[in-house]
Amino acid sequence: MGKSPSDEIDDMIEDLGDWRSETLSQLRSLIHEADPDVVEEIKWRKPSNSMAGVPVWSHYGTICTGETYKNKVKLTFAHGASLRDPARVFNASLGGATRRAIDFEENDTFDAEAFKGLVREAVARNESSART
Numbered sequence: 001m002g003k004s005p006s007d008e009i010d011d012m013i014e015d016l017g018d019w020r021s022e023t024l025s026q027l028r029s030l031i032h033e034a035d036p037d038v039v040e041e042i043k044w045r046k047p048s049n050s051m052a053g054v055p056v057w058s059h060y061g062t063i064c065t066g067e068t069y070k071n072k073v074k075l076t077f078a079h080g081a082s083l084r085d086p087a088r089v090f091n092a093s094l095g096g097a098t099r100r101a102i103d104f105e106e107n108d109t110f111d112a113e114a115f116k117g118l119v120r121e122a123v124a125r126n127e128s129s130a131r132t
Helices: 006-018 017-032 112-130
Strands: 039-045 054-058 062-069 072-077 100-104
Touching: 006 039, 006 054, 017 054, 017 062, 017 112, 039 072, 039 112, 062 112
Parallel strands: none
Antiparallel strands: 039 054, 054 062, 062 072, 072 100
């Protein structure tokens, strides 16, 4: 039997072995704090990501994806453009009509409560859409 998506994400985080590992692990924990019922998945396995895929956090639909690059960790919220962001947590992909992202670079600090608020709002938005 293969590994669960959560186990695969554990492995991805461990394999990074640098600041990105700590950052993605911390963000993942905050996602779980904000929504204890979140579902972890792996999607979009392709040669460009060594068939490892992309971690996805869902509840009534996609909340966000987590990607790592050489100099950043990027969390992209599937419907971020429709979420309120009074603390201005989103700092990337701001021009799109649907998605919004947060790029985290080494030594960045961020507002954990504002981040969890975005996660909660994304879940509420997904739940509302699922009812209609």
